[in-house]
Amino acid sequence: xxxxxxxxxWVAQRASAVVLALCVVxxxxxIIYAMRGGISAAEILGRxxxxxxxxxxxxxxxxxxxxxxxxxLRTVLREWAAWRGRGCDAAxxxxxxxxxxxxxxxxxxxxxxxx
Amino acid sequence: MRGRNHPGWWAFLVHRISGIALALFLPLHxxxxxxxxxxxxxxxxxxxxxxxxxxxxxxWGLVVLLAAHLAGGLRVLALEFLPWRDWHKTLAAVAAAFxxxxxxxxxxxx
Amino acid sequence: xxxxxxxxxxxxxxPQLLVRVWRGHADGEFQPFEVPRHATQTVLDVVxxxxxxxxxxxxxxxxxxxxxxxxxxxxxxGVPRWxxxxxxxxxxxxxxxxxxxxxxxxxxxxxxxxxxEFFDKWARSRGRFDGGNTRHDEFARVAPASTERQQVExxxxxxxxxxxxxxxxxxxxxxxxxxxxxxxxxxxxxNDVRDTAGLERLRAVSGDAGCASCHTHLSCTERCPKQLSPxxxxxxxxxxxxxxxxxxxx
Numbered sequence: 439x440x441x442x443x444x445x446x447x448w449v450a451q452r453a454s455a456v457v458l459a460l461c462v463v464x465x466x467x468x469i470i471y472a473m474r475g476g477i478s479a480a481e482i483l484g485r486x487x488x489x490x491x492x493x494x495x496x497x498x499x500x501x502x503x504x505x506x507x508x509x510x511l512r513t514v515l516r517e518w519a520a521w522r523g524r525g526c527d528a529a530x531x532x533x534x535x536x537x538x539x540x541x542x543x544x545x546x547x548x549x550x551x552x553x
Numbered sequence: 554m555r556g557r558n559h560p561g562w563w564a565f566l567v568h569r570i571s572g573i574a575l576a577l578f579l580p581l582h583x584x585x586x587x588x589x590x591x592x593x594x595x596x597x598x599x600x601x602x603x604x605x606x607x608x609x610x611x612x613w614g615l616v617v618l619l620a621a622h623l624a625g626g627l628r629v630l631a632l633e634f635l636p637w638r639d640w641h642k643t644l645a646a647v648a649a650a651f652x653x654x655x656x657x658x659x660x661x662x663x
Numbered sequence: 664x665x666x667x668x669x670x671x672x673x674x675x676x677x678p679q680l681l682v683r684v685w686r687g688h689a690d691g692e693f694q695p696f697e698v699p700r701h702a703t704q705t706v707l708d709v710v711x712x713x714x715x716x717x718x719x720x721x722x723x724x725x726x727x728x729x730x731x732x733x734x735x736x737x738x739x740x741g742v743p744r745w746x747x748x749x750x751x752x753x754x755x756x757x758x759x760x761x762x763x764x765x766x767x768x769x770x771x772x773x774x775x776x777x778x779x780e781f782f783d784k785w786a787r788s789r790g791r792f793d794g795g796n797t798r799h800d801e802f803a804r805v806a807p808a809s810t811e812r813q814q815v816e817x818x819x820x821x822x823x824x825x826x827x828x829x830x831x832x833x834x835x836x837x838x839x840x841x842x843x844x845x846x847x848x849x850x851x852x853x854n855d856v857r858d859t860a861g862l863e864r865l866r867a868v869s870g871d872a873g874c875a876s877c878h879t880h881l882s883c884t885e886r887c888p889k890q891l892s893p894x895x896x897x898x899x900x901x902x903x904x905x906x907x908x909x910x911x912x913x
Contacts, residue, residue: 441870445908448875448901452633455626462623466655469616473662476604479597483589500583507576513878514573516871517836540583547590555741556830561881569878632879634902637895641881 439527447509454506461499487550496549500541508534564645567652568625571618578615609663613656620655624648677701680755682709684721685763689770693761694718700758706739706746709760710774723774730888733824737774738763743829745888765829781825784841789867790848793860803857811854814899817891818851827883827893839872843883843893846874850896853903865900865907874900 472481486492508530515521515529545551589596603612628644678700683693696713707725714721725735730748737746740754740761751760768776796803805812827843828834834842841849849868852858868874874897883893907913 439871441866441873442908442913444870444875445904445913449905449908452630452905455630459623459627459630462619466616466620466623470655470658470662473659477600479589479593479600482596483593503579507572507579510572511576513876514569517833537579537583540580540587543590544583544586547587547596556738556743556886557832557880557882559882559885561879561885562832565878565880629879632894633898637892637898641879641884641894 447512450505451509454502454509457498457502458506461495461502464495465499483548483550486548489549493545493549493551496545497542500545501538504534504538504541507537560642560645564625564628564648567621567649568629571622571625574618575615575622613659613663616659617652617656621648621652624651678758680709680751680758680760682713682760682762684710684713684774685770686721686773687770688772691770691773693763700751704751706737706744706749706751706754706760706762707735709751710737710746710762721774722772731822733822736765736824736826736829736888738766738829743826743886745824745826748888765825767829767831767834768825776825776829778825781828781842781844782823784845785823785848787867788841788845788849788873789860789864790845790852792852792855792858794857795859796857805856809856811856814854815851815896817889818847818893818896820889821847821891822889824888826886826888830882830886832880832882833876833878837871837876840876841868841873843877843897846877846900847891847893847896850899853900862907862912865904866913868900869904869908869913874904877901 472485486496511533512526512530515526585599586596588599625648628641628648631644632641679697680700682696682698684696685691686694696717698709698712698717701708707728710721710723711725714723723735723737725747726732727734728747730745733745735746736743738744739746739749740759742754743765744754746762754760762774764770764774765776768778768781771777821844823844825844827847831840831843833840846868849864852864853861858864877894877897879894879898881894884891884895887893904913
């Protein structure tokens with residue numbers, strides 16, 4: 439990977455971090471609000487189903503995670519597992535794809551966009 | 554190890570460990586919520602299964618890690634993008650306080 | 664082993680420092696010495712006492728003894744320090760000292776680290792000034808209050824002692840990483856209005872071997888004996904390199 443691509447990874451990680459900072463504040467507030475008295479599927483789905491606002495929010499959140507987490511793991515693997523080759527980069531692309539796919543699947547499930 | 558005992562290094566370690574934990578937790582989190590795709594009852598069954606002390610402690614830990622990673626990340630962004638000043642120990646302290654406050658709020662909501 | 668420095672022994676026995684000193688190469692071991700404790704004694708004084716009075720074969724490096732040359736840095740009780748200006752009082756309250764060569768560098772012998780890689784990385788980060796003027800041109804005027812000059816106000820004071828490089832875990836975990844001192848040097852040149860190698864230098868300090876691998880551990884900033892902040896300079900490089908990458912000029 440060229441130094442320019444590596445730099446763009448750094449930029450992508452910082453840019454996604456800014457998005458995630460906003461998302462996580464909302465997420466933490468929602469978690470603490472929702473946990474009062476225990477959580478139930480009906481309560482979660484009642485909040486999220488058929489709401490385009492939550493659909494947009496969680497889609498953005500998931501995609502920002504899919505960008506942010508693999509770039510961070512790549513650095514960790516390079517530094518703490520000395521895995522530095524193309525295999526590591528490829529694994530991180532796969533991990534990004536997994537997060538994006540599983541994450542969007544979850545978003546569609548809880549917002550009911552598919553049902 | 555003795556050379557690493559200063560706030561900046563501890564802030565880094567918390568950020569890295571929380572980042573790894575959260576990255577590994579994400580696929581599990583998404584899989585669990587994806588249960589609702591098949592039926593709301595499947596998600597409900599999963600939530601009931603996790604409604605026990607061991608999972609509560611785990612969830613509390615994840616909330617603290619998420620809050621710590623958020624606050625620690627804002628600390629890194631502040632150091633990298635704002636004009637440099639001698640405030641990095643204050644930033645680390647504020648980040649730690651935020652993570653603990655979020656953990657307390659979650660524990661009270663449990 | 665207990666022969667005293669001539670004239671140094673006061674009438675009653677002075678308290679002794681227990682000093683463990685690294686001997687040999689990477690696979691060496693610590694050797695214990697007892698050194699008389701004196702008021703206003705530096706770690707370098709202790710090392711010199713051992714070499715002059717207890718074991719003449721001890722290898723170590725120093726030159727100026729006043730914190731200018733940057734040659735006497737060693738690992739003192741686990742922390743990299745300039746030994747000529749580190750008082751024993753400050754680091755050995757319990758009367759014990761453990762002195763080792765700088766880490767993150769190969770050991771030549773005893774307390775002497777091989778600084779080659781450290782300085783090679785200054786070259787690799789294009790730490791050399793490239794000017795466009797000749798002796799026939801006017802002197803360049805750099806306004807002391809200009810932003811660029813202010814940015815490097817502290818960075819240009821680096822003495823190249825290697826303490827930050829030895830303290831940096833990114834260096835330990837990523838052998839290609841250029842390290843705090845070389846990157847801080849590059850940052851001073853990026854801000855030098857006379858320099859003509861700007862873009863080439865940004866390329867040299869970009870990516871995983873360059874500023875992107877700084878994770879703000881701040882160990883360099885914590886340990887720099889001149890109280891410089893390489894982290895601040897590296898943050899500046901990160902922004903400059905990111906901007907160039909986004910513009911497509913990198």
